Ligand SMILES: O=C(O)CCC(=O)C(=O)O
């Protein structure tokens with residue numbers, strides 16, 4: 001039985017809007033090593049780099065969805081905390097990458113408090129006890145076990161997907177998994193995201209265009225707003241949230257490891273389509289990334305050896321360095337070179 005979701009409590013995603021052509025991949029079938037499903041998964045990883053993960057019939061998927069619902073409730077409570085309390089855990093205070101971030105929109109809520117886009121980034125290593133945990137508010141500490149369990153479940157899904165990738169890439173089993181060991185330090189994290197109600201702006205939409213830096217991203221959405229740029233038409237189209245499904249997308253490190261066999265697609269978050277644009281928008285993201293010490297470069301073996309060699313030698317750096325430099329806008333995304341999309345001023349208004 002599918003777990004209860006809360007999508008029906010929000011205004012509906014409009015039926016007539018063109019949406020992104022994401023295929024749906026069944027987690028239960030991937031787990032059962034279903035050949036056709038595995039192929040559909042790999043095709044989606046090559047062609048679009050985005051797909052839905054259908055959790056129906058999977059105990060792991062059911063846990064993930066149930067926990068995502070509880071975490072969505074938790075994030076609403078987290079963001080309701082007074083700004084000065086959240087700022088105690090600001091990135092500037094706690095860590096160069098993790099912690100609370102915000103971008104002011106320059107307008108105010110009815111009660112006079114400034115409107116913000118906000119995020120709270122909690123690293124996997126805190127939950128796994130791989131290092132001393134960063135400071136967190138008591139609300140987060142109270143729900144530590146839930147977050148720990150969510151991290152474990154996300155990682156189980158990611159490890160399964162990495163194994164399917166290894167098979168199709170004709171790599172020895174464990175090649176990718178060994179670069180993503182849960183007990184090793186990495187940039188993996190859970191992110192709470194909140195966007196205030198705001199008017200659509202072309203400039204903001206453009207500023208938000210990005211690829212993810214890491215490996216695989218597991219995303220739960222309750223409202224529209226996420227858009228991808230279709231590789232075939234170059235049109236920006238909304239990804240419709242589907243109850244019981246996560247959206248999965250591939251990040252730049254998989255493009256680098258596979259010398260471009262896999263795709264990390266450009267995406268952005270804009271105002272949800274009406275009538276969803278009158279609601280504060282939250283999303284829940286799990287970002288997986290290679291271990292900190294892994295050098296981001298093409299791997300050897302299987303299909304990767306058949307890929308053409310790049311004419312220019314790209315600088316090689318560790319995952320940790322790549323993430324830090326990407327996060328301050330110092331490096332461009334793998335698929336965004338030509339448009340110069342990542343050449344934006346750091347922390348542009350409202351961008352977190
Ligand atoms: O909020 C969303 O739907 C997507 C967020 C996203 O793309 C990101 O945080 O990298």
Ligand SMILES: [Fe+2]
Pocket residue numbers: 210211212267
């Ligand atoms: Fe993203």
